[in-house]
Amino acid sequence: MTTIQADADMLTLVNVFSVKPENQPKLVQLLVDATQQTMRHLPGFISANIHKSVDGTKVVNYAQWRSREDFDAMRLNPSVGPHMQAAAALAQFEPILCEVVDSISEGK
Amino acid sequence: MTTIQADADMLTLVNVFSVKPENQPKLVQLLVDATQQTMRHLPGFISANIHKSVDGTKVVNYAQWRSREDFDAMRLNPSVGPHMQAAAALAQFEPILCEVVDSISEGK
Numbered sequence: 001m002t003t004i005q006a007d008a009d010m011l012t013l014v015n016v017f018s019v020k021p022e023n024q025p026k027l028v029q030l031l032v033d034a035t036q037q038t039m040r041h042l043p044g045f046i047s048a049n050i051h052k053s054v055d056g057t058k059v060v061n062y063a064q065w066r067s068r069e070d071f072d073a074m075r076l077n078p079s080v081g082p083h084m085q086a087a088a089a090l091a092q093f094e095p096i097l098c099e100v101v102d103s104i105s106e107g108k
Numbered sequence: 109m110t111t112i113q114a115d116a117d118m119l120t121l122v123n124v125f126s127v128k129p130e131n132q133p134k135l136v137q138l139l140v141d142a143t144q145q146t147m148r149h150l151p152g153f154i155s156a157n158i159h160k161s162v163d164g165t166k167v168v169n170y171a172q173w174r175s176r177e178d179f180d181a182m183r184l185n186p187s188v189g190p191h192m193q194a195a196a197a198l199a200q201f202e203p204i205l206c207e208v209v210d211s212i213s214e215g216k
Contacts, residue, residue, distance in 0.1 A: 002111065002211050003109050003110065003112075004110040004111075004157045005110075014122065014124070016124060016204065040214060046214055047112075047212060047213045047214065048211075048212050049208060049210070050209045050211075050212075051122065051209060052207060052209050053204050053205060053206045054176075054205045055205070060122050096124065096161050097161060098159040098166065099159060100159050101140070101158045101159060102136075102143075102158045103109065103155065104144060104148055104156050104157075105154070106153055106155065
């Protein structure tokens with residue numbers, strides 16, 4: 001289970017993939033496999049949360065890394081390249097590096 | 109605190125706002141205020157999590173609603189319109205309605 005909190009000392013990556021609806025299931029599986037096989041074993045990995053859009057045209061990965069340094073090291077890791085190339089062959093993507101400013105829940 | 113889980117019976121809204129860096133703090137505050145004053149009091153609201161991008165050009169709201177019906181009712185609620193119009197005056201936005209397919213954490 002993943003948690004979101006303001007002022008947590010981490011980097012959040014929101015990666016929005018635009019995909020043809022017929023390729024959405026394949027992209028989802030590719031991201032799940034990349035996370036299980038590679039990402040989650042790398043230093044600083046906290047979580048990856050793979051979402052599929054209701055309309056079929058997007059996939060969103062909401063991922064958490066311990067630090068910007070860990071994230072940058074991941075992108076340069078040779079084991080990550082093939083996963084990224086496979087994703088790029090299926091979809092366009094826009095990674096957004098961010099931090100949580102506020103987390104407001106129903107009870108709060 | 110917000111939690112992300114696969115197979116949770118809810119609707120996730122990932123709303124990506126594109127903004128001029130000088131307007132990023134104002135947009136963040138607007139979304140926090142809209143959530144505190146209005147959204148969190150509406151039926152079906154679970155959470156809103158406001159993120160600012162490191163590069164200053166984006167704001168991301170990761171929000172959870174109990175159902176699509178609650179989300180649609182929120183958008184038609186007259187109290188929501190002024191917040192949306194204020195956001196639209198500051199930024200372009202792309203709401204993505206989705207569901208969590210998999211949530212993979214470091215321990216899993």
